[in-house]
Amino acid sequence: MFPNVHGAHYQAVRRAFRTLVAVLVAATFWLVKIVLVKVLASSFHVATFFDRMKESVFHHYVLDALSGPPLEEEEREAPLRHGFQGSKSLPARLRGDKSAQQQLLMATRSKNFGSRKIDMEKLKKLSTKSRPSAWTVKRLVNYIRFSGLSTISRTVDDFAAESSEINSEWEARSCAHRIFKNVAKSGAKYIEEEDLLRFLKREEVHTVFPLFEGAMETGKITKSSFRNWVVHAYFERKALAHSLNDTKTAVQQLHKLASAIVVVIIIIISLLVLGLATTKVIFVVTSQLLLVGFMFQNTCKTVFESIIFVFVMHPFDVGDRCVIDGIQMIVEEMNILTTVFLRYDMEKIYYPNSVLLTKPISNFRRSPEMADAIDFAIDISTSIDIINALKKAIQSYIESKPKNWSPKHSVIVKEIENVNKMKMCLCVQHTMNHQNYGERSSRKSELILELKKMFENLDIKYHLLPQEIHLSQVNLPTGTARYANVM
Known part of the structure; x- marks a missing residue:
C-alpha cells in the first residue's frame, strides 16, 4: 500500500514539475517574442x-x-x-x-x-x-x-x-x-x-x-x-504624426502575427514536455500544418514580402511625394499589406505592398536638391554678343536669389533646326527637392517670366522662315470687291 502512495505522490510531483517547465518555456518564448518586436x-x-x-x-x-x-x-x-x-x-x-x-x-x-x-x-x-x-x-x-x-x-x-x-x-x-x-x-x-x-x-x-x-x-x-x-x-x-501612427499599426499587426506563430510553437512544446503527445503525433500535426501552409503559400508569401517592404526597405513615409509608374502621388496611409496614395486630382489609389516591392519608386522628400530645365528657342540671326549678354543676365538673376537657386547653372545650345532656329536649354538647380511641388512650380514660373523680360530687353526674337503665298483671281459679279486668297 505504501509503495502505491509513494508512486502516486511521485507522479503528482513529476506532473507538477513538467507543468512548471512547460509554463517556464512558454513564458520564455513569449518574452523573447515581445523583446524582439x-x-x-x-x-x-x-x-x-x-x-x-x-x-x-x-x-x-x-x-x-x-x-x-x-x-x-x-x-x-x-x-x-x-x-x-x-x-x-x-x-x-x-x-x-x-x-x-x-x-x-x-x-x-x-x-x-x-x-x-x-x-x-x-x-x-x-x-x-x-x-x-x-x-x-x-x-x-x-x-x-x-x-x-x-x-x-x-x-x-x-x-x-x-x-x-x-x-x-x-x-x-x-x-x-x-x-x-x-x-x-x-x-x-x-x-x-x-x-x-x-x-x-x-x-x-x-x-x-x-x-x-x-x-x-x-x-x-x-x-x-x-x-x-x-x-x-x-x-x-502632422505628416510625422501620421507616419508614426501608421507604423504603430503595422507593428501591432506584426505583433499579432508573431503571437500566432509563438502560440503554435508553445502548444507543440508544451504537449511534448507534459507527455500528452508523442513525437509521432507532433510530426503528423506539423505535417498537416505544413500542408495548410503550402495551400496558402501565396498568402504567406504576400505577407512576408509586405513585412520586408515596410520594415526593411521602407522607401517612403506618410506625406512623401513619390512617382510610381510615371504617376506623381503623395503617400496618404501606410499599412502592413497595402499603401494608400493620393493622386494629383485627389483620387485615392491602393497599392499592395507586395506589388510595390517590385516597382521602381522615386521619392522627392528623400532626394537631395533637385535640378530643373527650361527649353527655349531663339533666332539663328541672334549675335554672339547678345547671347553672352543673355547668359550674364541669367547669372545675375540666379545669384540674386540664393535662397531659391544654386549658383550652379548652365545655358547650353541643343541643336539648330531648319537653319533658322537655335534650340537652347537653361539647366538650373533648386535649393530644395521637389517635395513641395507648389513652391517648385512658383519658382520656375518666376524664372520663366524673368527670361521673357530678358528677351524683351535684349530684343531677342524668333522669325519664321519665309512662307509661300498663292494668289488666285475669282470671277465675281460686277460691283463686287475682289479678294486675294492667301494659302
Missing part, C-alpha cells in the same frame, strides 16, 4: 524617424518660446533645462505677483504638459550614433503622436496664459501673425536677431535663423518667411 520597433523608429522627431520637437520648442514672455537676463545665461510649455522658469518680473503666478501655473498644468517635458539639452546630445535608449525613443514617439503643435495663446503680460493648439493651415497662419507681433518691435515689419535673443539663447538663435527664407542674406525675418516656416512646421508635424 520591441527592439525591431525601436530600431525602426531610430533609423527612420529619429532626426525628423528631433527637428519637430525643436520647432515646437521654438514656437512655444517665441509665443511666451521674453526671458530675463539671468534666464538667458542660465543653462536650458526643459524644452516645452510649462517647463520654463517663471520670469523674474512676475515672481512677486502671486495672482500672475497662479494663472501661469494653471495654464502650464493644463493638458498634462507636466508629463510631456523633454530636456532639450539631452535631446541635442542625442544622435543615431549614440544609440538612444528605447525609453527615450518611446517618449519622443508618444510626444509626436499625442500632442499637436501648440503655443501660448497670450503673453503673461495679459495675466491669461493658455495653450493654443494648431489644427489647420489657417490656424498656423493666424498663429504666425500673432507670434510675429509678439517678437518684433512695435510697428516693425521685420524680426531681427536681437528680437530673437529676447526669447531664445544665442546658440538657439544661430540654429533657428537659417530656417527662415532670406534671413541669412538680409539679417531680417519677414512676415511672409516667418508665416511660411510656421505652416511648414505644422504640416511636417
